[in-house]
Amino acid sequence: MAELRKDPILGDCVIVAPERVARPFDHEPHRSTASESCPFCKGNETATPDAVLTIPDDDSTDEWAVRVIPNRYPAVASSSAELPTSDYFERKSAAGYHDVIVESPLHEKATRNLPAAQIARVMQAWRDRLAVVSSDEAITHTMIFKNEGAAAGASLEHVHSQLLATSFMPPEIEAELAAGQKHFDQTETNAWSEMLDRELDDESRIVALADEYILHCPFASRFSGQMCLYPKASLPGFESTSDRDLTLLARLLKNALKSLNDVFPDAPFNLALHTAPPRDARRHAYRWHLTITPRLTGIAGFEIGSGSWINVVSPEDAAARFRDATG
Numbered sequence: 228m229a230e231l232r233k234d235p236i237l238g239d240c241v242i243v244a245p246e247r248v249a250r251p252f253d254h255e256p257h258r259s260t261a262s263e264s265c266p267f268c269k270g271n272e273t274a275t276p277d278a279v280l281t282i283p284d285d286d287s288t289d290e291w292a293v294r295v296i297p298n299r300y301p302a303v304a305s306s307s308a309e310l311p312t313s314d315y316f317e318r319k320s321a322a323g324y325h326d327v328i329v330e331s332p333l334h335e336k337a338t339r340n341l342p343a344a345q346i347a348r349v350m351q352a353w354r355d356r357l358a359v360v361s362s363d364e365a366i367t368h369t370m371i372f373k374n375e376g377a378a379a380g381a382s383l384e385h386v387h388s389q390l391l392a393t394s395f396m397p398p399e400i401e402a403e404l405a406a407g408q409k410h411f412d413q414t415e416t417n418a419w420s421e422m423l424d425r426e427l428d429d430e431s432r433i434v435a436l437a438d439e440y441i442l443h444c445p446f447a448s449r450f451s452g453q454m455c456l457y458p459k460a461s462l463p464g465f466e467s468t469s470d471r472d473l474t475l476l477a478r479l480l481k482n483a484l485k486s487l488n489d490v491f492p493d494a495p496f497n498l499a500l501h502t503a504p505p506r507d508a509r510r511h512a513y514r515w516h517l518t519i520t521p522r523l524t525g526i527a528g529f530e531i532g533s534g535s536w537i538n539v540v541s542p543e544d545a546a547a548r549f550r551d552a553t554g
């Protein structure tokens with residue numbers, strides 16, 4: 228059973244989930260990845276738990292296009308078991324939701340190869356499932372993420388993303404919420420509005436613009452080739468995205484992933500969607516955003532030791548190369 232342990236000095240929470248070691252792994256080069264052995268392929272639905280949400284195919288309402296299932300090897304779980312307690316070492320069961328979003332009924336390995344309309348259905352599943360789990364008052368934080376490629380942490384190659392909803396606030400999100408609120412208290416403006424206005428003026432790190440959305444390489448990108456997607460408008464939560472905007476965002480994401488693959492062929496990557504935590508008083512000063520992080524180099528000693536980052540590709544250079552690829 229997954230448990231939550233609080234660092235006694237820093238106060239940060241760590242999820243300890245030994246069961247996840249037993250996850251199936253299909254990236255070994257000699258192993259068959261034919262659809263008959265893949266639990267995510269159409270026809271193999273009985274190999275996974277029942278769906279908690281399906282998005283139908285436009286052409287046939289009987290067929291699923293996107294399927295959301297509970298993770299068989301969850302990092303958090305809805306059941307709560309008693310754990311040994313201590314007045315110093317704080318631990319509790321890691322309550323929450325851990326879903327897998329199967330992004331296609333077909334055995335596709337890269338999200339960039341899905342049609343834009345299918346990526347829009349995936350984003351619809353993200354949006355609708357985030358809204359459902361956010362309504363649970365035990366939930367403090369929600370995130371969609373994706374690991375594509377074994378080196379990025381994917382254990383099954385069939386295109387999928389994941390939703391993790393936790394009863395604690397991860398330090399990265401806490402830092403963003405605090406920074407957004409501090410900026411608002413000092414200026415009565417949104418921190419992300421000012422940053423995006425200045426990025427638009429500068430232009431050197433902009434990768435693509437689509438209507439009310441901006442894709443750029445952040446000024447202080449932690450990883451080589453890191454990209455970030457934002458709405459220009461002050462929108463705290465991804466859950467409020469309209470169907471029309473999902474279509475726009477799907478095209479932008481597909482193009483971003485194609486550009487990434489053109490510049491860094493077959494690079495594994497992680498995607499993370501940060502959306503304002505439900506019920507947090509600082510929501511109003513937040514801005515949802517989606518980060519694409521290529522895993523071109525390993526995380527090494529300095530990063531592990533310090534929590535600081537060394538990026539060997541300038542964000543301006545990365546943005547120029549992505550723009551050329553897009554063009």
Ligand SMILES: [Zn+2]
Pocket residue numbers: 262265266267268333334335385
């Ligand atoms: Zn498959």
